[in-house]
Amino acid sequence: MAPDYTLEAEARACGVMRVAGVDEVGRGPLAGPVTASVVILDTADIPDGLNDSKLLSGKKRIALFSEIISRAEVSVGHASVEEIDRMNILRASHLAMERAVAGLRMPPDHLLIDGNMIPAGLTIPALAVVKGDARSLSIAAASIVAKITRDRLMVDLAQQHPGYGWETNAGYPSKQHKAALRDLGVTPHHRRSFKPVHNILYQGKSLSS
Template sequence: MRHEREAVADGAILVCGVDEAGRGPLAGPVTAAAVILPARGIPRGLNDSKKLNAADRERLALRIMACADWAVAHATVEEIDAINIYHAAHLAMCRAVEALRARPCVALIDGNRIPSGLSVAGRAIIGGDAQSASIAAASIIAKVTRDRVMVDLAQQHPGYGWDINAGYPTPAHKKALRELGATPFHRRDFAPVHNILCKDEKASA
């Protein structure tokens, strides 16, 4: 909680951590979460979601949701294609902060840039999900939520393995993309998807 304590020492009353999940996948939304942890009763074991297994993420997500003020927001595939994944991730972050029940004084952002549309003061922390408990909590909530979204989408579009790969470019996912084509939830601006669509357009020309 060092970064949170520093923000409070500078005058902040409420501090939230913000992180996203889903920048790298070929399909699905990018998801962000914002979390204001309580002064007491913070769940033990908070860490960068990528360093936790699925069972630990689910367990911690439930504990965070039970004790914290938290919110989740998405940027859609259409928004990702329109403004690129970097800006879409920042858009989702801003939406998550706005969706919190309480308005934080400072948002601790995982990364090296503060989203331009952030409506509160922000502090960018490189590797923040391993340095800030609030950002770690946000990374867990974002990852668990997005994985659930991809499991639901896998029911609508079987064959791509989204319930297992969460839309990331695994060999099996790319093989299915070549064989089955792109779905409405594939990111057209990403090279593997774009290249397949170009081949399809040439073949039909």
């Protein structure tokens, strides 16, 4: 199933003009922030080939990212490692979404949000869309922007903390990343509330436990 503009068109048929897609990336990594993006597509200039970012090649994602940035209204928000550890990853993901929406030059009239929950801090009318990045072009565009933005941030952090492989694993618990955690230790960018990191810091357990 490829995303289309049906949900956006249904909202626009009800008189809603500024329909935005919202998605996040980075719930599963052991390190780095969680990142969200909001995108309002220009109905007359929608890039071809938009899809769930996970289904696209790296080269295609980068090409579409450039097209989206130049042809749509875009905003990005993050929630930090400290916020993830303090409030849990779900709430931090919602906070990142709220910040992304707040960063738009003009607020949208309606939001299409990937997932089954609407962040509590949003006051704009919204629809939660399960598997939204496979159903809505706007959400698919937001998924691409969020992923490329976060991947690039993790490449930058990898230069400061070599050995963990963040330039390729984006902080996810790959074999290299878990081995580096064991051998090199925990960095300030690791999520201390996540079990593999917590175990090293406070229980001395192996990453295989």
